[in-house]
Amino acid sequence: MPSVLLSLLAASTLSAAPDTTTYLVLNHGRRAGSMVVVRDGESVAVRYGHIDRNRGRWMRGQYRITADGRILSGESQALSIDGDPNGPATRFEVVGDSVRWSGRGDGGSAPMPRGGFFRLGATAFDAALLAAHLMEQPRRSAPLLPNGTARVEIVADTTLRLRTGPRRVRLAMVHGPGNTPDGVWIDERGALIASDVAWFITVHPDAVDALPTMRAIETAYRNAHGERIAAGVPPSRHGTFLIRNGDLFDADRGVVRPRMSVLVRDGRIAAVGPVDSVRAPAGTATIDATGKTLVPGLWDMHGHFQLTSQSSGSVSQLARGITTVRDLAADLDVAVSLRDRADDATILAPRAVLAGFIEGPGMWAGPSEVIARTEDEARAWVARYDSLGYRQIKLYNLVHPDLVPVIAEETEQRGMRLSGHVPRGMSVAAAVALGFDEINHAAFLFSTHYPDSLYLPRMRPYSGVASAVAPNIDVDSPEMTAMIETLREHGTVVDGTFNLWLRDTTGSNASTARRGNAAYLRLIARLYEAGVTMVPGTDNSSGSTYHEELEIYERAGIPAPRVLQMATIVSARVMGDEAGYGSIAPGKVADIVIVDGRPAERISDLRRVDWVIRAGRAYEPQALFEAVGMRQARRRADSGSTP
Numbered sequence: 233m234p235s236v237l238l239s240l241l242a243a244s245t246l247s248a249a250p251d252t253t254t255y256l257v258l259n260h261g262r263r264a265g266s267m268v269v270v271r272d273g274e275s276v277a278v279r280y281g282h283i284d285r286n287r288g289r290w291m292r293g294q295y296r297i298t299a300d301g302r303i304l305s306g307e308s309q310a311l312s313i314d315g316d317p318n319g320p321a322t323r324f325e326v327v328g329d330s331v332r333w334s335g336r337g338d339g340g341s342a343p344m345p346r347g348g349f350f351r352l353g354a355t356a357f358d359a360a361l362l363a364a365h366l367m368e369q370p371r372r373s374a375p376l377l378p379n380g381t382a383r384v385e386i387v388a389d390t391t392l393r394l395r396t397g398p399r400r401v402r403l404a405m406v407h408g409p410g411n412t413p414d415g416v417w418i419d420e421r422g423a424l425i426a427s428d429v430a431w432f433i434t435v436h437p438d439a440v441d442a443l444p445t446m447r448a449i450e451t452a453y454r455n456a457h458g459e460r461i462a463a464g465v466p467p468s469r470h471g472t473f474l475i476r477n478g479d480l481f482d483a484d485r486g487v488v489r490p491r492m493s494v495l496v497r498d499g500r501i502a503a504v505g506p507v508d509s510v511r512a513p514a515g516t517a518t519i520d521a522t523g524k525t526l527v528p529g530l531w532d533m534h535g536h537f538q539l540t541s542q543s544s545g546s547v548s549q550l551a552r553g554i555t556t557v558r559d560l561a562a563d564l565d566v567a568v569s570l571r572d573r574a575d576d577a578t579i580l581a582p583r584a585v586l587a588g589f590i591e592g593p594g595m596w597a598g599p600s601e602v603i604a605r606t607e608d609e610a611r612a613w614v615a616r617y618d619s620l621g622y623r624q625i626k627l628y629n630l631v632h633p634d635l636v637p638v639i640a641e642e643t644e645q646r647g648m649r650l651s652g653h654v655p656r657g658m659s660v661a662a663a664v665a666l667g668f669d670e671i672n673h674a675a676f677l678f679s680t681h682y683p684d685s686l687y688l689p690r691m692r693p694y695s696g697v698a699s700a701v702a703p704n705i706d707v708d709s710p711e712m713t714a715m716i717e718t719l720r721e722h723g724t725v726v727d728g729t730f731n732l733w734l735r736d737t738t739g740s741n742a743s744t745a746r747r748g749n750a751a752y753l754r755l756i757a758r759l760y761e762a763g764v765t766m767v768p769g770t771d772n773s774s775g776s777t778y779h780e781e782l783e784i785y786e787r788a789g790i791p792a793p794r795v796l797q798m799a800t801i802v803s804a805r806v807m808g809d810e811a812g813y814g815s816i817a818p819g820k821v822a823d824i825v826i827v828d829g830r831p832a833e834r835i836s837d838l839r840r841v842d843w844v845i846r847a848g849r850a851y852e853p854q855a856l857f858e859a860v861g862m863r864q865a866r867r868r869a870d871s872g873s874t875p
Contacts, residue, residue, distance in 0.1 A: 255356070255424070256440065257282040258433050260563075260601040267434050269357055274298060280355045281311070282432055285598050285629065286693035288313060291354045295361075301368070302326075303361070308352040324350040324377070331377055340378065347374040349382070356427035356434035359414060363404035364422025382408050388449045394438040401425050401439075403449060411461070411861035412544040415450055429454075429539045431563075431599035451539060455569065458542030458579040465580060465859045469519060469850035472497045474512040475824065478521025480504070481832050483528050483801035483815040486793040488832050494526060496822040499848035504818055519850065521826050524842060527796065528815050529555025529582075529823025531803035532778055534672065534727050534769020537562040537570050537584070541773050544860050546570065546581035549775035551856035553825035553841045556803070556813065557582045558769070560626050560651075560672060561589040561600065568620055577849060580856065583823070585624075585807055587651065588617030590639065592630030596691065604631065607638045614642040623807060626672060627652030629694075633662075640667025649807075651727070653694070654679075656686060660715055664722050670806075671719075673771075674728035674755060678702050681711060698733065703747035707754040716762050725765045725806055730756065730784045731777040756788035767803045768795075779839050786835045793832045822848040 251272055257265035257280075265282030278293035290311035296304040309321040322335035331350055332341040347369045352358050366372050366384035373383035388403035400420050405413035415428030417439075426435040426443065429450050435443060473496050480492035493510040495503040503510050512518075532549065535557040549557060559567050571584035590613055591598045593605050604610040614625055625643050627636065633655055643650045644667065651670035654663045660671060660680040671677070675698035679686065685697050706712070719726065733752050735745035759766055768781045785795045804814025812821050824845040829837025841853045 254437070255434050256437055258435060258440070258443075259284075259431065259597070259599050262597070264432060267355060267357065274304070278355055278357050280357075280434075283595055284432065285596055286691055286696075290315065290318075293352065293354055293357065301365075303349070303365075306350060306352050308354040308358075310354075322352060324352075333378065336378065342377065344377075345375040348377055349374050350377040351382075356416060357424055359406065359416040359427065360418050360422065360424035363406055363416050363418055366406065367404070367422060376408070380409050382406055385413070387453045390449070392439070392442040392445060394436075394442060395440075396438050399425075399438075401446075403428075403446070403453070405453070409861065410544065411859070412540045415453075417446055451565070451569075454539050454543065455573070458573075461543055461547065461859050462578060462580045465851065465855050467849035467851055468855075469496075469517050469845075470848060472502075472513065473517040473519065473850065474510065475519045475521050475526060475826065475845075477507045478524050478526040478826065479830075480526045480816055481528070481793075481796055483797055484817075486797050488525070488793075488830075492526065494816060494822075494824065496824075496845070496848050496850075499822055501816060501818055501820050501822050501824075504816060519826065519843060523828075525827045525829065525831055525837070526816060527553070527825045527827055527831060527838070528800040529553070529813070529825060529844075529846065530778070530799045530838070531556045531558070531767070531814075532582075532770055532775055533558045533767040533803050533806070534729050534771045535559050535775075536771070536773050537567050538773055539563075539566050541566075542570055542573070542579045542581060545772075545774035546574070546579065547856050547860045548862065549582050549778075550580055550844055550846060550851065551841070551853040551862075552775045552778055553827070553838060553844050553853075554775045554778060555582050555823040555825070555844065555846045556585060557775075558585040558587060558624075558803075558807070560587045560769075561598070561628075562586075563601070564588075564620065571621075577847070580851075580859070582846065583813075585809075586617075586620075586622045587624035587626045587649075588613070588620075588622040589626050589628060590614075590631060591628040592632055592635075592655070594630045597630050598628045600628075604635060604639075607635060610635045610639050611642050614639060614646065614648070618646045618648060622648070624649040624651060627655060627668075629653050629656055631655045633658050636663065636666045636668075643667075651725075657683075659683065661718050664718055664724050668724065670725040670727055672727045672729070672769075673732070674726060674730055674752065675699075675733055677712075677715065677726070677755060678705055678751075680715070681705070695732070699735075699748065702733070702751045703744045705751055707751050707758060712755075712758070716758055716764060719759070719764045720762045723765070725767060726759060727767050727769050728756070729769050729771045729781070731781045732771055734784060753784070753788040756785060756790070760785075760788070760790050760794075765802065765806065766798060767806055768799050779836065782835050782838065792835045795835050796832060 253269045255267040267280040270277045274296045276295040281290040292309050294307045305325040307323045310318040312318045320335045324333035331344045349365050363384050376382050385405045386402050387405050391398050391400050405415050407413045417425040425439050475494040480489045491507045493507045530553045532554045537559050567586050573579045574581035589600050590604050591600050593603050649669045654676045675695050678698040679694040734749045737745045770777045801814035804810045826843040828840040828842045831837040
């Protein structure tokens with residue numbers, strides 16, 4: 233075990249000194265690390281670390297804080313897994329009426345404004361420090377340095393029964409530049425009790441038993457916040473309206489039909505035809521689509537919902553033209569709630585298709601409560617997901633290979649799909665032979681050829697292995713040809729998330745990055761030429777790299793109309809939803825994107841979304857972006873910029 237983690241875990245098992253507090257870092261109730269806070273006079277030292285799958289996060293911090301609460305200096309340093317410095321430290325110091333800092337940008341100095349706070353923002357301790365500081369300020373707000381402002385809102389003030397007895401605690405929401413506040417639980421003195429709901433939670437050991445209560449309180453607040461945002465952005469068109477005179481991308485045929493009109497009624501497409509053939513009742517609202525392209529709603533086939541998605545990422549996805557998201561790992565309560573409230577239009581979000589996550593036991597396990605150790609546990613989890621309306625199961629890194637055929641049998645009997653990471657000890661070919669319908673992440677198509685390196689020189693992620701070998705791999709080798717043929721023969725889908733693997737080619741490793749990028753682009757071309765089905769996914773919760781993902785396919789040589797089909801009707805067919813989604817046709821759900829450009833000729837034109845229509849509710853992207861504190865993307869097809 234890495235030395236820094238040993239020291240962090242050992243610290244929590246020793247008798248703590250009077251000035252030492254050791255917080256737990258939990259991954260869905262399982263121990264993942266610690267945060268140790270040591271106070272010695274004006275000095276406060278913070279040491280944080282947790283294991284996250286084959287990686288993790290390690291930080292150290294140092295503050296000088298006077299007895300009356302004034303912060304004189306601070307320092308934050310990211311650490312490697314072995315405890316060595318990882319990049320430059322961020323430091324600040326208050327000198328008289330000024331503050332000086334280094335390690336953030338080029339560093340600098342500025343007058344210290346009244347009530348000003350230099351935010352390191354590295355750990356839950358820093359979050360609690362800021363919340364407590366804001367509580368003492370007039371109107372509970374203050375300038376942030378180097379820039380910005382923040383205010384705190386106490387959204388819950390309650391007494392919880394902790395292990396040491398009842399204690400009054402508060403849920404503080406710190407509002408910064410964006411629309412989604414950061415939450416932290418503090419006591420009456422401003423001391424940290426717990427971080428907010430996330431895959432990894434920092435919590436005082438006395439408060440562990442109270443976490444379900446705190447989660448329920450925060451969930452209620454976050455849900456209400458998402459609903460307030462939706463209420464503030466009503467659809468500009470709904471009910472019955474006409475989209476007139478647009479060039480319609482026929483996803484089924486992969487061609488553009490010029491000068492078409494679409495009548496939307498009660499959330500569905502009532503009629504489609506040449507501009508003069510579609511009649512609408514007198515007084516029907518109209519969207520003029522002259523010179524623009526009508527595209528079916530886009531699908532992001534690899535998303536991850538968080539509790540905060542409803543007030544940020546999901547709104548951003550919708551603004552980018554994404555009307556369906558397949559979630560491939562979210563907490564059950566978060567995913568089911570978001571799906572149901574998106575369907576009811578009580579929040580602004582794409583339609584959600586859910587895939588249930590299953591992991592195996594071990595220190596390196598992924599962030600989930602769903603751990604299957606036995607065949608009975610595996611079958612029970614599949615049944616639970618099925619009962620909640622999940623459509624697919626996603627397996628993860630530590631699922632024992634012996635459980636794969638059991639889970640495959642259970643999913644097949646229930647009419648569910650099976651996909652995932654390729655569990656350790658298995659190859660892509662073995663996973664496909666045992667029942668995988670889909671591989672999540674193209675990096676496995678590289679790392680599968682180097683299984684020993686997943687453990688050497690120490691256990692490391694498949695993505696790191698794939699990045700290391702991609703620049704030197706021959707994508708046209710007989711081994712790769714055999715694997716691609718296996719995928720084709722079995723009808724296995726590849727959810728490549730290629731935006732994760734292509735590297736910047738301007739840095740010191742430009743030559744290596746170019747070779748790696750070329751390997752991935754060649755892989756896309758080979759999969760396409762072989763007839764292997766590919767679907768686009770971002771692996772994020774905001775859709776921020778969705779257009780980039782589609783542009784990568786075009787760079788690899790796939791014609792723009794075929795890329796548009798992958799993003800629409802192909803994804804719908806993969807999920808068995810083509811009867812209601814994936815194309816613009818009478819009777820289907822009115823999920824439509826109006827693009828100011830010609831994406832069937834140049835896929836980057838999809839960045840120029842004029843309208844997004846979800847189940848017959850039409851929104852202007854700028855209003856959606858502004859609702860969550862984001863600026864509108866520049867309306868240039870070649871800009872590549874996103875909010």
